[in-house]
Amino acid sequence: MITFQDENVQLDDLLDRMAESLQLDQTRYELMIQHYEAIKKWIETDELFFKPFKYELYPHGSVKIRTTVKPIGKDEFDLDIALHLKTNWNQHTPEKIYSELKRRLSEHAAYKEKMELKNRCIRLNYAGDFHMDILPGIQENEWDEDKLCVPDRALGYWVSSNPRGYSKWFMNQVNMAKTSILLKALRAEKLPENDYENKKPLQRGVQLIKRYRDIYFQKDDTYKTSSIVLTTIAGQFYNGEESIFLTVENIVNRIRQHTMYMPARIKVLNPVNSAEDFTDKWETEPEYYTAFKAFAEHLYFEWQELKKKHGIISESRILKGLFGDDLYLRAQESQANIIEKARSANELGINRNTGMLGAAGAVSTSAVKSNTFFGD
Template identity: 35%
Template sequence: MKNNLHKYTEQEFKKDELLAIIASNLELDETRKNQMESAYKAVNDVLSRDVNFFKGYTISVYAQGSLLIGTTIKPLSGKEFDLDIVLHIEDSYHNHSPSEIYDELYRVLSNNGTYRALLQKKNRCVRINYNSDFHMDVLPGCIIASNNTRLMIAENEYRKFWSRTDPKGYAEWFKEISERNNGSFLLQERYGLLLEAKIETEDLPTHLYFKTPLQRTVQIVKRYRDLFYLNKDKYTSPAISSIVLTTLLAQCHQGNLSIQDSLRNAMVQMKKLADDYKYHGIKFTVYNPVDNHEDKSKRENFTDSWKDRHYSSFVNFVESFEKKLNAFINYSTTESNYTDLFGAGFYKENIQTIVQLEERVAGNSRLAALLSGTAYTNSSGKINVSSGVKNGSHGFYAE
């Protein structure tokens, strides 16, 4: 933080704010989130009432993935949101077989009138296909030890062997990386200045300012992923899973203070992985970063099913995203550049929001004084432009 400091320009700030507005409009709304929370709590209630198997154990059902780490995005039109949840059985996996816990889960749900017609068997989970715009994948697992969050789950479609996972541990890992330099993020600092300058903030979309740059980066990259693969053949151009993208982006993150710097940094790192494969045939592996088993073959491997076509697909995706991101961030935010990255929705609304925010701060002498370092704080703690202790300037600094 002490070396290679540069000062953000007002234009760079506005670009970060616009990216936050865009990502915010991509996110699942609270109504949908609450609907999904009610859905998995209802599953928990049904399983808890089962007297033949589950009533003998302490169980809990909770969300994993994007809902847990705050990186949800709305599905494209005609597509469904994939809600991943865990059925956490508080009993050692040594007491069960992988097929047993899977079959017991399916038995209870299939015997319930609400779920019977909605069920679909998947390799490791049981899917509930709701008559709405989302489906829920229920992944059953047993604990490894009582003093950690790791679980053992069914290995594959035959469910004869166990494999390891750790959804809660993964969420903590992501959160720790995401919140590095928390309190110093560009948009957080800007919001603090708006409060100090007494700009009317009650109508400001305050949620824009408190997602981390990494969370926004994941949302933006996932949206382009959905657009990029929309009409492509699933076999020759398999889409990159959210868990692989999210893990790579977190591993690339360097505590960046702005969304645009986080995106640029991610592209540099991911382009290197793409080039290593494209030009040298070097394949990367993405393990669950919180699985530290000494035998790598037993670690949870998010790319264990990847073939040459997956790596080629990754190369094509990264090259395309880099080109379109560069056009949007470094050149212009025209509607054409916008739709290339984010699709056709919300462009006018997003631009209108950024214009309204600019109008609120334009001509505010208190904000101008705070930014330039010519503001004062008097003995009553009030900020003014004439008397008291001189405040330092706020320049929006980043690495």
């Protein structure tokens, strides 16, 4: 059961439920894993090229760091996979590695039909469910097991990448918060903690910011800010807040400080490879940076309004505008179901001093009677 003894806890609970409804569901996650294992087995049995090499196949990106967001109007999620070969990259051309992966996937009737060639990866489209982007690469050196040389078809040479190292960095940022105010509230009232998935405020904050990005750029996504930029900025600006609301507030405040008061544009560098600028496109096409600033400014002002706590009507208007009507209403319905379940089990109370809902039996709390036929 959720406790509503505190308005901040209540808002964080609502934000948490909205983020949860955005993520990859368990059924689809398990289906992804099945396909991932099948692809791994298919590559492992390749006699012409891959079989002699030592290599790893592992997920990275939003699935790995648990910040997936369901696209608006679509059912397809992204799954990023790295094919990490452990050999000397100087002995192979970028074209060779890419073409060998393409050849092997083409030898499978189902994969051949799903295959789409991208600049650095090969995509397998599972229509209506998800798509897998398989990134081939060779370990860059012996002393760093995470750094990869990956082929860039547009440039025609190897580029340095570190998808696994990035995941490790982000999860270190996530774990700056040992817990959350939601779990603290449950522990304070000795309630079961399984009401919440074990996700930290930074992960939830990133999900919500990405969802807002999708809403904001829905009509024209020409200069839409990329997920890797938003995720990296959020991770770099995070200060270990235990609240989802405060996590987003801190991130949008710091973005505004940089965009409004710093003379130069924000540069978002790969935290595990400073030579890689995720925002280099903002230099050559400044419209991307202009769009990012406008999007971040709008989120900032809406968050300031949300902070003023004008009441449930104003709060619902702001949250619907930021994250969509459906997302807000599903979260609200989920909250209501939990309350009704607690009421029916005589586990719901109301604080005599504040009038807020909480657990029955807590200090200064009176039990709320369960609803019965005709109120009897």
